[in-house]
Amino acid sequence: MKKIFTAFLAISLLGIVLIGCSTSSFNIKSKEVSTVKLSYFIDFHRIPENFIKIFDDEKDIKGIIDAINNSEELEGDVDIDGADYNLHLYFNDGTTKVFYLWIEESYTGSIMEIENTHTLYKLSNNSAEKLREILKK
Numbered sequence: 001m002k003k004i005f006t007a008f009l010a011i012s013l014l015g016i017v018l019i020g021c022s023t024s025s026f027n028i029k030s031k032e033v034s035t036v037k038l039s040y041f042i043d044f045h046r047i048p049e050n051f052i053k054i055f056d057d058e059k060d061i062k063g064i065i066d067a068i069n070n071s072e073e074l075e076g077d078v079d080i081d082g083a084d085y086n087l088h089l090y091f092n093d094g095t096t097k098v099f100y101l102w103i104e105e106s107y108t109g110s111i112m113e114i115e116n117t118h119t120l121y122k123l124s125n126n127s128a129e130k131l132r133e134i135l136k137k
Helices: 002-020 058-069 125-135
Strands: 033-040 053-055 085-091 096-104 107-113
Touching: 033 058, 053 058, 058 085, 058 107, 058 125, 096 125, 107 125
Parallel strands: none
Antiparallel strands: 033 053, 033 085, 085 096, 096 107
């Protein structure tokens, strides 16, 4: 009986650890996004409507959404300079979600939801590279 309890406890703790180590809280489905628009960042909580690029190709949208979904939440307080861009996701149901995007050649990249400026997400090196390629189109 003691072995069964110990095994149950070990499995339960492993499950808690795995849940606690989830990479991103985003589960955006690329098929639900009709368009992604890019604008230069001006100021926090100010969303410009002068877009510099518009992406409506399924492959580009999937690449952008994959980068967001595969991002990893960073722990700690967020104190960061202004972003490089705003990423505007337009969904098929008429809703919109906006992210701040930091992406440079020498840095992997980060994103932040405009509604939650207390949490920053780091893009993986692979996702950042793919995102740079898409943004250069």
